[in-house]
Amino acid sequence: MSENTKEMIAKRTAQELANKSIVNLGIGIPTLVPKFLQESDVILHTENGMLGISDVSEEKVDPNLVNAGKLPVGEEIGSSFFNSADSFGMIRGGHVDVAILGGLQVDQKGLIANWAIPGKNIIGVGGAMDLLVGAKKIIVTIMHTSKDGSSKIVPECTYPITSIRSVNVIITDLAVFEVRDEKLVCIEVMPGSSEEKVKEKTDAEFIFDLKK
Amino acid sequence: MKIYESVEESLEQVKDSDTIMVGGFGLVGAPLTLVEGLTKKDVKGLTIISNNLGEKNRGLGILLNQGKIDKGIGSYFTSNRDVGDAYQKGEIDLQLLPQGTLSESIRAGGAGLGGYYTKTGVGTELVEGKEEREIKGERYIFEPALTADVAIVRAWKADELGNLVYYKTARNFNPIMATAANIVIAEVDEIVEAGELSSEEIVTPHLFVDSVVKAQKILTKEGVIDHE
Numbered sequence: 001m002s003e004n005t006k007e008m009i010a011k012r013t014a015q016e017l018a019n020k021s022i023v024n025l026g027i028g029i030p031t032l033v034p035k036f037l038q039e040s041d042v043i044l045h046t047e048n049g050m051l052g053i054s055d056v057s058e059e060k061v062d063p064n065l066v067n068a069g070k071l072p073v074g075e076e077i078g079s080s081f082f083n084s085a086d087s088f089g090m091i092r093g094g095h096v097d098v099a100i101l102g103g104l105q106v107d108q109k110g111l112i113a114n115w116a117i118p119g120k121n122i123i124g125v126g127g128a129m130d131l132l133v134g135a136k137k138i139i140v141t142i143m144h145t146s147k148d149g150s151s152k153i154v155p156e157c158t159y160p161i162t163s164i165r166s167v168n169v170i171i172t173d174l175a176v177f178e179v180r181d182e183k184l185v186c187i188e189v190m191p192g193s194s195e196e197k198v199k200e201k202t203d204a205e206f207i208f209d210l211k212k
Numbered sequence: 213m214k215i216y217e218s219v220e221e222s223l224e225q226v227k228d229s230d231t232i233m234v235g236g237f238g239l240v241g242a243p244l245t246l247v248e249g250l251t252k253k254d255v256k257g258l259t260i261i262s263n264n265l266g267e268k269n270r271g272l273g274i275l276l277n278q279g280k281i282d283k284g285i286g287s288y289f290t291s292n293r294d295v296g297d298a299y300q301k302g303e304i305d306l307q308l309l310p311q312g313t314l315s316e317s318i319r320a321g322g323a324g325l326g327g328y329y330t331k332t333g334v335g336t337e338l339v340e341g342k343e344e345r346e347i348k349g350e351r352y353i354f355e356p357a358l359t360a361d362v363a364i365v366r367a368w369k370a371d372e373l374g375n376l377v378y379y380k381t382a383r384n385f386n387p388i389m390a391t392a393a394n395i396v397i398a399e400v401d402e403i404v405e406a407g408e409l410s411s412e413e414i415v416t417p418h419l420f421v422d423s424v425v426k427a428q429k430i431l432t433k434e435g436v437i438d439h440e
Contacts, residue, residue: 046381047311047312048237048240048381048384049237049381049383049384050380050381061433062380063240063431063432063433064240064241064379064380064381064382064431065380065381066237066240066381067381068237070237070238070240075380081378081380081381081383082383083315083383083384083385083386083387083388083415084237084263084311084314084315084384084385084388085315085316085318085319085388087315088311088312088315088316089312089316091312092312092330092331092332115338116337121296121299121300122308123289123290123295123296123299123306123308124287124288124289124290124291124308125287125288125308125309125310125311125338126287126288126310126311127287127310127311127312128310129310129312129313129332129333129336129338130310130311130312130313130332133331133332133334134312134331134332160336160337160338161335161336162336163333163334163335163336164334164335164336164351
């Protein structure tokens with residue numbers, strides 16, 4: 001997937017974030033979202049134990065100041081550090097407004113699979129399951145299709161699901177979906193995409209309710 | 213509380229088949245000096261509780277390659293490909309927990325609880341077989357607390373009493389692990405006189421800490437280097 005495509009998804013994702021909301025970013029496309037935020041629009045939380053992340057310039061990189069993707073970050077005014085149990089207490093306890101996650105598949109009920117591939121060693125889960133039960137709103141950023149062209153928006157996940165809780169918004173390179181009452185609603189077609197293309201590349205059942 | 217000059221001596225009480233908690237998120241906040249001490253020590257059959265098992269040939273990754281680890285309990289072993297290979301070959305056993313469950317289980321262990329109920333993982337393959345109950349109309353599963361024989365942690369500064377403060381995101385699992393083991397060994401950048409750390413800034417009060425040793429390995433932008 002090209003850098004431009006990822007950035008297009010990240011840019012659209014940034015529009016979903018309300019001012020001053022507390023946001024946790026997953027690894028991959030989500031880490032590009034801050035590029036498209038005005039300074040201090042939102043407050044970033046990272047599960048390895050920090051609230052109030054800013055960008056960092058190359059010369060100020062501190063190897064002991066990183067986000068959950070182990071990338072260097074900076075300190076926003078009013079930032080704080082805390083231990084891992086407190087950090088996940090914030091997540092499970094419903095104190096984080098939005099989590100932006102990557103995914104392997106999302107199904108037509110809005111269930112996400114993003115931690116294990118059948119037939120491969122399952123040796124990592126990280127914080128995804130905690131974020132899914134705890135964050136008030138879940139946004140999934142995902143490429144619409146895999147490298148072989150098959151749809152990642154599927155009738156039912158064939159990979160193990162991460163939670164029984166449905167996600168709220170799915171943003172792909174082709175479309176934006178909302179999950180309403182465990183049903184997928186396509187509310188927007190991404191630049192360069194079309195309704196026909198979205199229909200063709202989506203295996204899951206969904207309806208259009210395009211915002212004009 | 214004892215301050216050790218020698219890393220080897222600080223690890224003297226570690227024995228075969230011990231369960232050891234190791235702080236750090238990847239290499240950040242990992243007690244790299246004490247981990248290196250373990251790689252030099254004649255010890256085997258360890259169970260390691262740590263978010264990751266280091267990185268390939270770094271940190272706990274070396275201990276893994278030496279065959280000293282029988283079991284890993286953590287949330288994200290994906291960061292070291294050798295873990296998957298060792299698991300595939302049946303050389304190690306792994307217990308995978310969501311990161312919030314791993315950290316809460318350690319916190320609970322340190323706080324004297326037997327376990328707790330959480331929503332995390334409910335209905336997924338990862339928690340199959342775990343006891344489930346309904347609380348206020350929602351599904352929860354039981355997670356037992358975690359404790360260990362030894363915890364090795366990384367802090368920024370210790371005072372002579374063993375009070376600890378941490379540096380930025382190198383804090384992560386260290387303060388909770390310092391509460392949950394019989395023997396707690398902290399490696400620190402700096403040891404200061406009692407009274408130099410303000411009472412408000414102390415994160416780990418000294419009653420949790422048994423031993424302190426100066427860090428000889430530090431994480432820099434260029435990688436892990438020896439303290440001069």
